[in-house]
Amino acid sequence: MTDLRLTSEDQATLNGERGAAAGMAMAVLVRFCAALGAGGLLDIARTHIDGCLYHGQAGLDFVDRLVALGGKVQVPTTLNVGSVDLIHPELMRVKREDESPMRRLMSAHLALGCAPTFTCAPYQTRFRPRFGEQIAWGESNAIIFANSVIGARTNRYGDFIDLCCALTGRAPAWGLHLDANRRGQILYEIVGLSASLAASDSLYVAVGLVIGEKSGDHLPVINGLPPPRDEDQLKALGAAAASAGSVAMFHAVGITPEAATVGEAFGGRTPDQTIAISEADLAQALARLSKVPDGSPISAVSLGTPHFSLDEWRRLIPLLRRYRPQRNIPIYVNTGRDTLSELDRTGELAELHDFGVRPVADTCTYVTAILKEIEGVVMTNSGKWAYYAPGNIGVTVAFGELEDCVRSAAAGRVTRGS
Structure with a gap:
């Protein structure tokens, strides 16, 4: 296990000198780093919280505890979707007593100072990160978009950990935050596309499904992808890949910012594996959908x-x-x-x-x-x-x-x- 190196500021936060809520959040991060084998923490510029969706009392209890301890986020923090459409409540088919904790969970995050974005696409808001910026985002499609399309840096942060990062302004110095872990590992070569499929939105969904199903925890590089019409096609690719698998980042050669060439995408290394993707493979992926x-x-x-x-x-x-x-x-x-x-x-x-x-x-x-x-x-x-x-x-x-x-x-x- 890697020894965790805390700065004096981290230690002060852990000791409760910056408030009980921040101390609780730092204690969670310290244990999380130990589980990962991360050697330290790094500053982050913003966070996106995935925990607004109500899954049970435990999530509400956790956030309520941070509110009761006076917690406030330390960096600009956006919120993922909740369980209630607050703007169109008439659409909801939920009993009032069941809806109450859903609303309370959303409100509790606002009490911590989070922005009421309630969107799974924070990259479409004024809180969009910049290339190279260190962030801590939850929500699988937001994570893969930030890493791949923007070139910001985040791991796949789940409920509670993302909020702990927000309350401390720190995240584990590990995984996709680090240069060495952003290099490609598997090369996907797209071959034999017809003109009709190359011009469709379905192509990007299908490619995402294929690389999601086949990549495991390896970082995929896609070569031969037609230039997208807009970011929305890359959004669809990333969302499909993150749904069908655990992909948190992809490189598309000549398209995404860290992959001008195949060599750059792999950091000069040889791919561990090369997989051809044919039009038949893509059609089969869509047929399974x-x-x-x-x-x-x-x-x-x-x-x-x-x-x-x-x-x-x-x-x-x-x-x-x-x-x-x-x-x-x-x-x-x-x-x-x-x-x-x-x-x-x-x-x-x-x-x-x-x-x-x-x-x-x-x-x-x-x-x-x-x-x-x-x-x-x-x-x-x-x-x-x-x-x-x-x-x-x-x-x-x-x-x-x-x-x-x-x-x-x-x-x-x-x-x-x-």
């Missing part, structure tokens, strides 16, 4: 997992105007409250109700009771939603492109392709 055939009736559409960005909304709105889906097939769109406010400010939100669009903020439809009683298929363009929703909320999922989802809502049945 959704076995629903075309023509199947659908009951709803769910978009925005991770949360819809402004760019995604502005791709969706023209499709709604073109296909004009009706209200009998609701289209739930999970999005951040800041994004929703901007759509409201510009007037783009006003017409959406006529197309059956139901914006969801502060939470996500695959983790909380929002969808109406569903007897049938829910369609989505999200690899993450399709991966988790069957187990989480017991629905049957059809996967398709964004345009497919809107066309299907208009038709009332799964409609994919031209």
Whole structure:
């Protein structure tokens, strides 16, 4: 076991000289470092807390204890989704007595000084980190996006540890915080892509699924990925990889900031393994995600997992105007409250109700009771939603492109392709 080296400031925090809550948080970090074998702690610039989603009394007790001890976060701290849409409470299908602890957990984090972002995509807010910045983020898609697309540095921090980092402004000097651990280990060579798949959002979801399933705890490098249209395609890739496996970072050669070349991505080393990804491999990954055939009736559409960005909304709105889906097939769109406010400010939100669009903020439809009683298929363009929703909320999922989802809502049945 590595001996842990604490600075004098760390020791003072541990001794309770900076408050009882910070002392409690530092004690947890010290034990965590011992378990990891981390030799010390490092300063962080910001945190993102994954613990707002209510899973039971223990989580609420932990946060309440920190509040009672006078705890305050020491760095800018954003909050992941909670279990309640505070902006649209009418969407919730939860008994009042069950909803109470969910709201209390969200409020307790605010009492610690966290920003009320309630989004799984903090990189879409004003709290977006910079390249090379040391951060401590929870939420798997946020972690992989920060490391891969932005080039900030974080490990996969889970509930409680991320909050302890926030209350101390420190994180273990270990894992992806360190240069040596950000080098690639497995090379994925994409071969033989058709032009139609190369231009689709599904490609990025499928690549994410493949590298998530095959990489284990090794860092993947992707060569041959077509340049993305925007960050949202990389967001979808990362979210799928982090859902299908434990990937916390990927390099895409010529695309992500630490992988201008294959050599740079591997830090000059030889890959431990090289795996070819064919179009057939990608098709099989998508088929495992959704076995629903075309023509199947659908009951709803769910978009925005991770949360819809402004760019995604502005791709969706023209499709709604073109296909004009009706209200009998609701289209739930999970999005951040800041994004929703901007759509409201510009007037783009006003017409959406006529197309059956139901914006969801502060939470996500695959983790909380929002969808109406569903007897049938829910369609989505999200690899993450399709991966988790069957187990989480017991629905049957059809996967398709964004345009497919809107066309299907208009038709009332799964409609994919031209």
